[in-house]
Amino acid sequence: MNDFEKLARLACPLPHNDDGVVQMAHGGGGRKMAQLIEQMFLPAFQSDTLAQLGDGAVVSIGSERLAFTTDTFVVQPPFFPGGDIGSLAVHGTVNDLAMCGAEPVALSLGLVLEEGFAMADLQHIVASIAAACSEIGVSVVTGDTKVVDRGKGDGIYINTSGIGRLRSGIHVGPQRAAVGDAILVSGPVGDHGIAVMAARNGIALQTELKSDSAAVLPLVRAMLDRVPTVKTMRDPTRGGLATALCEIAVSSQVGIRIDESAVPVRPEVRGACELLGFDPLYVACEGRFLAIVPAEQADAALAAVQALPAGAGARRIGEVTEKESGRVVLRTRIGSHRRLERLSGEQLPRIC
Amino acid sequence: MNDFEKLARLACPLPHNDDGVVQMAHGGGGRKMAQLIEQMFLPAFQSDTLAQLGDGAVVSIGSERLAFTTDTFVVQPPFFPGGDIGSLAVHGTVNDLAMCGAEPVALSLGLVLEEGFAMADLQHIVASIAAACSEIGVSVVTGDTKVVDRGKGDGIYINTSGIGRLRSGIHVGPQRAAVGDAILVSGPVGDHGIAVMAARNGIALQTELKSDSAAVLPLVRAMLDRVPTVKTMRDPTRGGLATALCEIAVSSQVGIRIDESAVPVRPEVRGACELLGFDPLYVACEGRFLAIVPAEQADAALAAVQALPAGAGARRIGEVTEKESGRVVLRTRIGSHRRLERLSGEQLPRIC
Numbered sequence: 001m002n003d004f005e006k007l008a009r010l011a012c013p014l015p016h017n018d019d020g021v022v023q024m025a026h027g028g029g030g031r032k033m034a035q036l037i038e039q040m041f042l043p044a045f046q047s048d049t050l051a052q053l054g055d056g057a058v059v060s061i062g063s064e065r066l067a068f069t070t071d072t073f074v075v076q077p078p079f080f081p082g083g084d085i086g087s088l089a090v091h092g093t094v095n096d097l098a099m100c101g102a103e104p105v106a107l108s109l110g111l112v113l114e115e116g117f118a119m120a121d122l123q124h125i126v127a128s129i130a131a132a133c134s135e136i137g138v139s140v141v142t143g144d145t146k147v148v149d150r151g152k153g154d155g156i157y158i159n160t161s162g163i164g165r166l167r168s169g170i171h172v173g174p175q176r177a178a179v180g181d182a183i184l185v186s187g188p189v190g191d192h193g194i195a196v197m198a199a200r201n202g203i204a205l206q207t208e209l210k211s212d213s214a215a216v217l218p219l220v221r222a223m224l225d226r227v228p229t230v231k232t233m234r235d236p237t238r239g240g241l242a243t244a245l246c247e248i249a250v251s252s253q254v255g256i257r258i259d260e261s262a263v264p265v266r267p268e269v270r271g272a273c274e275l276l277g278f279d280p281l282y283v284a285c286e287g288r289f290l291a292i293v294p295a296e297q298a299d300a301a302l303a304a305v306q307a308l309p310a311g312a313g314a315r316r317i318g319e320v321t322e323k324e325s326g327r328v329v330l331r332t333r334i335g336s337h338r339r340l341e342r343l344s345g346e347q348l349p350r351i352c
Numbered sequence: 353m354n355d356f357e358k359l360a361r362l363a364c365p366l367p368h369n370d371d372g373v374v375q376m377a378h379g380g381g382g383r384k385m386a387q388l389i390e391q392m393f394l395p396a397f398q399s400d401t402l403a404q405l406g407d408g409a410v411v412s413i414g415s416e417r418l419a420f421t422t423d424t425f426v427v428q429p430p431f432f433p434g435g436d437i438g439s440l441a442v443h444g445t446v447n448d449l450a451m452c453g454a455e456p457v458a459l460s461l462g463l464v465l466e467e468g469f470a471m472a473d474l475q476h477i478v479a480s481i482a483a484a485c486s487e488i489g490v491s492v493v494t495g496d497t498k499v500v501d502r503g504k505g506d507g508i509y510i511n512t513s514g515i516g517r518l519r520s521g522i523h524v525g526p527q528r529a530a531v532g533d534a535i536l537v538s539g540p541v542g543d544h545g546i547a548v549m550a551a552r553n554g555i556a557l558q559t560e561l562k563s564d565s566a567a568v569l570p571l572v573r574a575m576l577d578r579v580p581t582v583k584t585m586r587d588p589t590r591g592g593l594a595t596a597l598c599e600i601a602v603s604s605q606v607g608i609r610i611d612e613s614a615v616p617v618r619p620e621v622r623g624a625c626e627l628l629g630f631d632p633l634y635v636a637c638e639g640r641f642l643a644i645v646p647a648e649q650a651d652a653a654l655a656a657v658q659a660l661p662a663g664a665g666a667r668r669i670g671e672v673t674e675k676e677s678g679r680v681v682l683r684t685r686i687g688s689h690r691r692l693e694r695l696s697g698e699q700l701p702r703i704c
Contacts, residue, residue: 020470020471020472021467021468021469021470021471022465022466022467022468022469022470022471022474022499023467023499024467024499024501025499026465026497026499027465027497027498027499027500028499033497036497037495037497040474040475040478041478041495044478044479044481044482045481045482045485045491045492046482047491047492047493049458049491049493049494050491050492050493050494050495056494057458057460057493057494059457059458059493059515061413061416061418061457061515061517062414062415062416062517063414063415063416064413064414064415064416066413066515068458068460068493068494068515069460069494070460070461070462070494070495070496070511070513071462071496072462072463072464072496072498072511073498074464074498074500105411105413106401106409106411106420108409108420108421108422108513109422110422110423110424110462110511110513111424112424112426112464112509113374113378113379114374115373115374115375115376116373116374117373117374118372118373118374119372119373119374120372122374122392123392126392126393126396127396129396129397130396130397130398133397139397139399139401139402140397140399140402141399141401141402141409141411141420142401142402142408142409142420142421142422143389143393143402143422144422144423144424145378145379145385145388145389146379146424146425146426146509146702147374147375147376147377147378147379147380147701148379148426148506148509148702149376149506149701149702151503152505152506153504153505153506154500154501154504154505157464157498157500157509159422159424159462159511159513161422161460161462161511161513163411163413163418163420163515165413165414349499349501350498350500350501
């Protein structure tokens, strides 16, 4: 161990209550993962940019403001109704750039393939990556392929990192939500999680539910063109809508209230959740986003999103309140109030 | 399948002779991997930047010329003499940026952890990442953590992607080598591969051989400050020195000749290779680089590298010849000539 390592070790404590080993919950997007990041990664890396914990980092290079983001996809199964790990990897990273207020410029692609993975499946996934890129208008410009021994992977894992260029005049960030702001969601929540879960377990849902996996970029563009004063955007992936709101409430040190009856959830998602004991507010989306906007701009922002077919299901679901700093409260259908907490892990592991 | 997918599928044929499944050799950096890239990835992604197949891509954003690169590390074991998967991930990506003639600006970090991986090992690796970053002066600005079920990983896989800013006045690229240019290597080759192999198999080498894993940035800076006309740089990782030279010969459409007696190889690496039937010219380095420079600048470039302790072992090993376009020839110690080909896969899998 050299001096640098000693120094870094000192600044990098073990997270508490972890039983000494990595658990599935450490990757679930919930409280356990937050502890790992806050107690181990942030002290070690000491980066102001990382510490903001947005969907991506904003990096200034010369006169350019760039967004930079990374995501590894380990979704199981790799093919599911409405998409596959390839399209998901492109959508996920482009959406993270969009959430920073950036236009995507270039993607990288890192593949970890398991020995014995079917070439035809790889071909399908590569085609799907190419199709998603071409639909969005972004290119894979650099890549890396690794193969691991049979039994040391799960077919395919994909890392996509992305560079985007920040739109001028847009200043969004997880810490910018303020009292009085309105909260919008771009469509029904939970489709992705339930579609993947059904595919994983061979459950035939009554209707043909598909993942919402998609690039939110066209919707975000339409909204920002109309309302450049949007404060915060976030895509509710692992941990779903509730977790994304909890993170914003903490980052902005505000209280948030949402109305259960206003949150769009498809009947088939609600039905599957009731059957399986899930809460749709915690189920992952991969083609939706949350926007926090000044109240007086909320109607205009909502109209801009709803004007596009993919945004027809957008709704205003709540507001930023002054009470209970850092807390998210749900006003239920019967009018009572319930605090939404981050789960320890996640209801559905390996959803993305 | 939508139209985009159909389109992409058409442009994305299966590689030949692959038996229908992914093999270890597809990740080995040799001919099999090149086939996968050339026959499946390049037609699918149709990116001019990707098609250049440098260590990273050069992307222009506004007035800035940026380098962008990605690498996933699956080295087994994750700890080895001279480094670990964490420091290796930082060195590997920073070196790829350096090979583009770029100064590193920001790194991303994507972790795939296997359920049950020891937190203490993760802590060690995170500290090692932080230490390597701090030594180089680059930051991890964005990250992602995924956990996969026990038996679906191998402890830890790390993706690091990096953004760098191209030094002004430097124009390096794999296609720029020209007849008459001299070929330099920054130090003895094969240390990393043999050190990892020894650690993997519990082989006690006679001397304490360490991986050469290190950032080559200080050496590259010193060389480029003195000789800005350097044509091509490449770090000989998977597939070693021979494979890197083969790739350059093909990209630049030139013939290359190197002198076996001029290539620095440590006696303990040579000994281990003889014992195990490896060719040190194909064994991976993680802290060395090749530079192709105009012959009249070769002495100056070599002196600049040798002036630093880490570059003391740098040597001039050969030249770009006009004969046999695209071929690499070794002049052996006894004066005969042997063509160096790309291996099908790699001698040592999962070396990085």
